[in-house]
Amino acid sequence: MNLLLLEDADFVAADRVVLQGRRLKHLHEVHRAEAGDSLRVGRLGGLMGSGSIETLSAEQADIRVSFDQPPPAKLPLTLLLALPRPKMLRRVLQTVSAMGVPRLVLLNSYRVEKSFWQTPFLEPAAIREQLILGLEQARDTVLPEVVIEKRFKPFVEDRLPQLAAGTRGLVGHPGDFPACPRALSEPVTLAIGPEGGWIPYEVEKLHEAGLQPVQLGERILRVETAVSALLARLF
Amino acid sequence: MNLLLLEDADFVAADRVVLQGRRLKHLHEVHRAEAGDSLRVGRLGGLMGSGSIETLSAEQADIRVSFDQPPPAKLPLTLLLALPRPKMLRRVLQTVSAMGVPRLVLLNSYRVEKSFWQTPFLEPAAIREQLILGLEQARDTVLPEVVIEKRFKPFVEDRLPQLAAGTRGLVGHPGDFPACPRALSEPVTLAIGPEGGWIPYEVEKLHEAGLQPVQLGERILRVETAVSALLARLF
Numbered sequence: 129m130n131l132l133l134l135e136d137a138d139f140v141a142a143d144r145v146v147l148q149g150r151r152l153k154h155l156h157e158v159h160r161a162e163a164g165d166s167l168r169v170g171r172l173g174g175l176m177g178s179g180s181i182e183t184l185s186a187e188q189a190d191i192r193v194s195f196d197q198p199p200p201a202k203l204p205l206t207l208l209l210a211l212p213r214p215k216m217l218r219r220v221l222q223t224v225s226a227m228g229v230p231r232l233v234l235l236n237s238y239r240v241e242k243s244f245w246q247t248p249f250l251e252p253a254a255i256r257e258q259l260i261l262g263l264e265q266a267r268d269t270v271l272p273e274v275v276i277e278k279r280f281k282p283f284v285e286d287r288l289p290q291l292a293a294g295t296r297g298l299v300g301h302p303g304d305f306p307a308c309p310r311a312l313s314e315p316v317t318l319a320i321g322p323e324g325g326w327i328p329y330e331v332e333k334l335h336e337a338g339l340q341p342v343q344l345g346e347r348i349l350r351v352e353t354a355v356s357a358l359l360a361r362l363f
Numbered sequence: 364m365n366l367l368l369l370e371d372a373d374f375v376a377a378d379r380v381v382l383q384g385r386r387l388k389h390l391h392e393v394h395r396a397e398a399g400d401s402l403r404v405g406r407l408g409g410l411m412g413s414g415s416i417e418t419l420s421a422e423q424a425d426i427r428v429s430f431d432q433p434p435p436a437k438l439p440l441t442l443l444l445a446l447p448r449p450k451m452l453r454r455v456l457q458t459v460s461a462m463g464v465p466r467l468v469l470l471n472s473y474r475v476e477k478s479f480w481q482t483p484f485l486e487p488a489a490i491r492e493q494l495i496l497g498l499e500q501a502r503d504t505v506l507p508e509v510v511i512e513k514r515f516k517p518f519v520e521d522r523l524p525q526l527a528a529g530t531r532g533l534v535g536h537p538g539d540f541p542a543c544p545r546a547l548s549e550p551v552t553l554a555i556g557p558e559g560g561w562i563p564y565e566v567e568k569l570h571e572a573g574l575q576p577v578q579l580g581e582r583i584l585r586v587e588t589a590v591s592a593l594l595a596r597l598f
Contacts, residue, residue, distance in 0.1 A: 130583045200580070200581045200582055222585075223585075223588055226582060226583075226584060226585070226588065227582065227588070227592075228582060265583060265584070265585060266582035266583055266584065267581070267582065267583055268582065310545055310546060311545060344595070345435070346435045346502070347435055347461060347462065347463060347501035347502065347503065348365045348461075348500060348501055348502055349461060349462070349500070349501065349591075350457075350458075350461070350500060352587075352588075353458055353461065353462070353587075353591045356584075356588045356591040356592045356595070357462075357591045357592065357594070357595035358595070359592070360579070360591070360592035360593070360595040360596045361595045361596065
């Protein structure tokens with residue numbers, strides 16, 4: 129938790145918050161905070177600034193806060209991701225949030241196991257929890273938008289062309305394709321496949337919607353590693 | 364397991380292996396393999412090729428193998444990493460191995476908790492297990508070398524200057540430093556700090572040993588994410 133992220137319900141006055149629960153526990157156990165300590169704070173969806181701990185007990189922390197700094201810029205990116213297995217999903221949500229992806233589409237693919245769609249980690253509160261952890265890690269205040277698309281074809285045929293319009297469309301896919309471009313400043317729509325990759329039909333449909341296949345070398349990376357590697361290369 | 368990685372003890376003839384244990388279980392449960400299936404194989408430290416399953420039972424698999432292809436090139440890199448917390452260490456070892464890092468130094472730092480050095484995940488067999496998983500993931504056959512340096516100062520003063528000689532030396536560190544360079548072809552020595560970052564004294568000592576601080580933006584990334592992002596940016 130490199131940023132104490134505050135929500136509306138935490139505020140008891142414009143410049144004062146009261147914390148309990150997970151964040152209080154973290155202040156005690158990880159930060160080993162004491163009254164008088166100052167720490168970085170951010171208001172969910174708003175500015176960042178600093179907080180000064182006025183009182184701290186096992187039950188609650190009272191913190192005086194002020195905000196003066198905008199959160200870091202997001203990447204100019206829409207990321208389409210074939211739904212990863214549940215354990216990986218949680219980590220990928222944190223990574224996506226930490227790296228500044230503003231919009232994530234979790235998409236079906238032939239190689240996504242049907243059971244993955246049943247995971248409780250896809251419930252809105254569970255997704256939000258992981259996104260918040262990513263924001264706290266990276267020091268950001270703005271939640272990414274997450275869209276769930278359980279059917280590949282209608283999404284790719286009906287909605288993707290508009291979503292990708294005016295952007296550089298890319299599909300990460302191993303094989304004899306151009307290398308992933310570097311240091312782009314234009315907006316990008318990037319699709320990353322499941323473990324085992326997109327099937328050729330899917331690559332073709334994504335291509336028809338305006339996304340060009342690009343590769344990142346002959347090594348097959350786990351989804352989480354591929355996400356951070358592709359984003360670091362692109363921007 | 365995108366590559367079935369074979370060790371000397373698996374071979375019953377030059378072109379024939381017998382498998383039991385973890386890899387057999389994986390063939391059954393994940394690959395749902397059957398006799399007659401072919402699969403990608405690699406010989407640890409050697410070539411890659413293909414295998415054909417001749418017989419398959421709950422007890423063992425007999426596979427005919429041939430080798431004709433070199434493993435993918437490694438990155439021209441020595442990676443110094445402040446020892447991560449044990450759970451993260453295991454994932455980072457897989458990532459490092461999968462991304463083709465040939466040499467990893469696990470290093471002490473002021474912000475590395477002393478207890479991290481006690482983890483059983485640092486035992487040679489445990490390290491090797493994670494490195495093997497990374498090779499199987501990425502389709503590589505050559506284990507990275509892992510060096511453990513429990514004392515920062517003697518390593519950085521006495522051994523790092525020679526290790527970094529003739530390479531581009533870099534320290535990943537947030538702050539007012541030049542951006543991490545892109546698409547290098549020269550050899551690199553890269554140091555990545557612990558959660559919370561190197562302390563100024565450490566940055567200074569690394570600098571004296573020939574490593575220049577570079578930053579990857581204002582977002583603070585988890586170690587595993589920082590490793591894959593920095594490597595994808597550098598090479």
